[in-house]
Amino acid sequence: MSELIYVPASLLRYRSVEPELSARVIAPGLSGAGVIPKMSVDGGGLWTIAFGEIQLSTPAHRQAWRAINAMCDGGVNKLIIPFVDLPHQPWPIVSGKPLTSYDTIPHDDGSLFSDGSGYVQSVIDAEIVTSAALRSTSLRIRMNYSGGLMGGEHFSIEHPVMSHRMYRIGRVVERDDGDFDVVIRPPLREAVSGGEILDFDAPKSIFEPETPGGLNIGTDIIGMARPSPMLIEGFTSEMLA
Amino acid sequence: MLNDAEYAALDGGSYRIAYFFRLATTPIVRLWCGIGKIEPGVNAIDETGAVYVGFGEITDIPAFRQLINGQAERVDFTLSGVTPEILQVASEADAPAVKGKDCAVGFALMGDDWQLLGAVKWIRRYTADFLGISQTVTENVQDPIMRTVTLSVGSLMTGRRRPGLSYFTDQDQKRRSPTDRFCERTTLYTQERRKKWPKVGD
Numbered sequence: 001m002s003e004l005i006y007v008p009a010s011l012l013r014y015r016s017v018e019p020e021l022s023a024r025v026i027a028p029g030l031s032g033a034g035v036i037p038k039m040s041v042d043g044g045g046l047w048t049i050a051f052g053e054i055q056l057s058t059p060a061h062r063q064a065w066r067a068i069n070a071m072c073d074g075g076v077n078k079l080i081i082p083f084v085d086l087p088h089q090p091w092p093i094v095s096g097k098p099l100t101s102y103d104t105i106p107h108d109d110g111s112l113f114s115d116g117s118g119y120v121q122s123v124i125d126a127e128i129v130t131s132a133a134l135r136s137t138s139l140r141i142r143m144n145y146s147g148g149l150m151g152g153e154h155f156s157i158e159h160p161v162m163s164h165r166m167y168r169i170g171r172v173v174e175r176d177d178g179d180f181d182v183v184i185r186p187p188l189r190e191a192v193s194g195g196e197i198l199d200f201d202a203p204k205s206i207f208e209p210e211t212p213g214g215l216n217i218g219t220d221i222i223g224m225a226r227p228s229p230m231l232i233e234g235f236t237s238e239m240l241a
Numbered sequence: 242m243l244n245d246a247e248y249a250a251l252d253g254g255s256y257r258i259a260y261f262f263r264l265a266t267t268p269i270v271r272l273w274c275g276i277g278k279i280e281p282g283v284n285a286i287d288e289t290g291a292v293y294v295g296f297g298e299i300t301d302i303p304a305f306r307q308l309i310n311g312q313a314e315r316v317d318f319t320l321s322g323v324t325p326e327i328l329q330v331a332s333e334a335d336a337p338a339v340k341g342k343d344c345a346v347g348f349a350l351m352g353d354d355w356q357l358l359g360a361v362k363w364i365r366r367y368t369a370d371f372l373g374i375s376q377t378v379t380e381n382v383q384d385p386i387m388r389t390v391t392l393s394v395g396s397l398m399t400g401r402r403r404p405g406l407s408y409f410t411d412q413d414q415k416r417r418s419p420t421d422r423f424c425e426r427t428t429l430y431t432q433e434r435r436k437k438w439p440k441v442g443d
Binding site: 037038039040041042043044045046134135136137138162183186187189190233235240 | 256257258259260273274275276277278279280294295351354355356
């Protein structure tokens, strides 16, 4: 039994980020005609995400990071990492600007919580239209409130067993009824049914540090820590049972 | 054996191949070389279909030959990305449970959209022999320790050349036939004693 730990998006103020699907391709070498035939054996790839210089500038940030590092137990417990990608997600355009978040949302009588905070709600509203089987790579999705899809966006689905899994849109075809047929990578980790929510605001996936000490930070003399962790997609034993 | 779509995929120059590994213990171990789960459907061994788990990875599918002129071979499958559960199976009392079990290796071709183009083709069937664990030794504290599990398998003919790792002890006999008490008292025998037989008369 292992625990899943949410990493808050506000902690991940990175200087660079690179989420990529790792591919294991076996190349047998150059043929006489100069062609390199390739053989892929990974069945669709595994997410890796490389953060560069996450800015942990306040003691609260560093303590939160240390606490997560402690609870992660060197990768035994997996992390739920949100990948907030402001420039590239299909935000709805409101008065000429992309709307990336709502202000604090109060209770229905207009009051906030006692500490002055309100509710949080995701902006982009998207769902799956038709169900798809395990390892499908094409989905029909409906964007209820969003900007246009171009390809290259990420979204995640919270599966019942596999938990949050991130997917990347590779090809988009808009249908006459306004829905989108998209081709995604990697293949679906679990079957989905119509009406399931797509998370475009902060796509999440389960990750673990590449090495047991991968989340360690060193704090410099002026009180800054800039870890650059490398994370790979993880599965708990319950997910693979 | 291959259908038209599979021949077309092989013509393309780039291949997407999924390896499958099946070990008929209880419960049956079903692994494949990719990520996540896959349902390859009905095939020659799984008559009703089953889920294969992308189990870390089978690091090395060993090269194997067909049995020609009775020359037997033995191959080792090495598995990395081993979870604690599998380590427990490999290291404790369950390790002998693999002995003599059917072990099959197969492959299937995938199309451009990562969908299987046909059923799994089982190309080799072995008899499992024993499990071993290997762990790298490191002198640097920072280096991660890597463990791999190795399953040694052979064909029916392999056993003639190399005896299996089993003895006439009660435990081994009970594993072969659970109710057999034949070797129950072998522990009572004393070793290092030579029995004196009566001399044959001159």
